[in-house]
Amino acid sequence: MSRLAQTPGLTDVQQEILATVRDFVDKEILPVATELEHRDEYPAQIVEGLKELGLFGLMIPEEYGGLGESLLTYALCVEEIARGWMSVSGIINTHFIVAYMLKQHGTQEQRDYFLPKMALGEIRGAFSMSEPALGSDVSAITSKGVQDGDAYVLNGQKMWLTNGGSANLVAVLCRTDEGHPQGTAPHKSMTTFLVEKEPGFGEVRPGLTIPGKIEKMGYKGVDTTELVMSDLRVPADRVLGGETGRGFYHMMDGVEVGRVNVAARGCGVAQRAFELGVSYAQQRQTFGKPIAQHQAIQFKLAEMATKVEAAHAMMVNAARKKDSGERNDLEAGMAKYLASEYCKEVVEDAFRIHGGYGFSKEYEIERLYREAPMLLIGEGTAEIQKMIIGRRLLEEYRFQG
Numbered sequence: 001m002s003r004l005a006q007t008p009g010l011t012d013v014q015q016e017i018l019a020t021v022r023d024f025v026d027k028e029i030l031p032v033a034t035e036l037e038h039r040d041e042y043p044a045q046i047v048e049g050l051k052e053l054g055l056f057g058l059m060i061p062e063e064y065g066g067l068g069e070s071l072l073t074y075a076l077c078v079e080e081i082a083r084g085w086m087s088v089s090g091i092i093n094t095h096f097i098v099a100y101m102l103k104q105h106g107t108q109e110q111r112d113y114f115l116p117k118m119a120l121g122e123i124r125g126a127f128s129m130s131e132p133a134l135g136s137d138v139s140a141i142t143s144k145g146v147q148d149g150d151a152y153v154l155n156g157q158k159m160w161l162t163n164g165g166s167a168n169l170v171a172v173l174c175r176t177d178e179g180h181p182q183g184t185a186p187h188k189s190m191t192t193f194l195v196e197k198e199p200g201f202g203e204v205r206p207g208l209t210i211p212g213k214i215e216k217m218g219y220k221g222v223d224t225t226e227l228v229m230s231d232l233r234v235p236a237d238r239v240l241g242g243e244t245g246r247g248f249y250h251m252m253d254g255v256e257v258g259r260v261n262v263a264a265r266g267c268g269v270a271q272r273a274f275e276l277g278v279s280y281a282q283q284r285q286t287f288g289k290p291i292a293q294h295q296a297i298q299f300k301l302a303e304m305a306t307k308v309e310a311a312h313a314m315m316v317n318a319a320r321k322k323d324s325g326e327r328n329d330l331e332a333g334m335a336k337y338l339a340s341e342y343c344k345e346v347v348e349d350a351f352r353i354h355g356g357y358g359f360s361k362e363y364e365i366e367r368l369y370r371e372a373p374m375l376l377i378g379e380g381t382a383e384i385q386k387m388i389i390g391r392r393l394l395e396e397y398r399f400q401g
């Protein structure tokens with residue numbers, strides 16, 4: 001029988017990269033993940049290892065010092081990493097989104113300046129759309145940028161920045177409707193600013209404060225923060241792409257590849273939950289036999305494995321579509337929706353298989369149980385995915401009567 005979540009048609013290079021990452025996960029991440037997570041400790045040593053493997057530059061073009069790999073390679077690496085510890089995939093995810101936005105939309109000067117340092121992991125990216133009063137409804141943001149000579153002055157409060165403390169570059173979305181005729185559509189009056197800062201907390205640059213880490217139920221180790229801008233001056237050449245009014249499109253493009261990435265994380269966490277469940281079920285005895293021999297438990301394992309397979313196939317399909325240059329919002333939305341829901345269900349089943357021990361912090365499944373819900377929210381909730389999927393379906397299946 002073949003193992004779950006295989007991917008046909010990979011090149012030798014892709015297979016080699018994945019084997020290296022899997023080995024790294026087994027040796028360097030899995031043995032320490034739960035302990036670090038319980039201490040909410042940033043995995044500094046693991047991050048150094050990721051840098052050495054070149055993972056911060058995986059999709060950055062070779063001309064900028066990256067590995068120039070595809071979204072598929074990236075997503076499969078993320079799946080492996082999330083199998084080890086989802087937080088570690090969170091550390092590279094926002095970096096990857098910012099590097100992707102720079103590659104796609106940056107000016108030549110911005111690409112030349114940022115991408116080589118990002119490929120080495122010297123500059124690490126975070127992205128910031130959400131605010132205290134909004135997450136799904138991005139078009140309602142209130143943070144504002146106003147031009148003042150050769151700079152923009154930014155004011156406002158942002159929420160939920162993954163890597164907000166550890167990053168030294170934040171792509172911040174602000175409203176820049178100054179001078180625009182009244183009635184400009186909200187999504188046409190937003191701009192992405194490339195804000196460089198010192199890593200850490202407190203005032204990390206004049207006018208820019210990162211108050212501290214938000215305490216979370218799971219997804220620990222990686223820092224999630226607020227960001228407060230108070231007359232923060234950003235030079236005009238740090239407007240992404242050099243043109244205001246394009247920020248909404250930049251961010252939506254970024255989260256679209258981010259959705260494939262979240263799907264990949266769901267696949268990785270679900271795989272790990274399956275591995276834990278199938279292993280425990282063969283060791284735990286009840287009524288004179290291993291619980292894996294009770295049909296009810298076997299059915300659970302069958303359902304879990306089927307979900308792992310289905311989610312993996314949809315995630316791979318969405319990544320390949322993007323790599324082929326085609327629009328993939330439908331596939332990415334479906335993959336993100338399905339993989340995150342299935343992940344939650346597979347984790348729940350593995351938790352149940354563990355009986356009371358699943359509730360003990362000594363068992364890895366306890367950590368996964370607290371991590372899986374984040375995937376239902378980040379990069380757009382299930383409801384938002386369904387809105388995207390529904391709209392696209394109505395475009396494709398337009399009634400011709």
Ligand SMILES: Cc1cc2nc3c(=O)[nH]c(=O)nc-3n(C[C@H](O)[C@H](O)[C@H](O)COP(=O)(O)OP(=O)(O)OC[C@H]3O[C@@H](n4cnc5c(N)ncnc54)[C@H](O)[C@@H]3O)c2cc1C
Nearest residue numbers: 127128129130134135136137160161162378379380381383
């Ligand atoms: C750990 C973590 C890390 C994050 N990292 C980042 C980050 O790095 N950068 C960043 O910008 N953001 C980040 N976010 C924010 C995340 O993207 C938002 O939390 C998410 O988009 C949901 O927004 P919200 O929390 O404001 O919920 P809301 O938008 O207030 O939604 C609340 C509920 O209403 C539902 N809902 C909303 N609108 C509709 C509708 N039209 N129809 C039906 N239902 C609807 C939602 O699905 C949800 O169930 C992060 C969040 C978390 C928890």
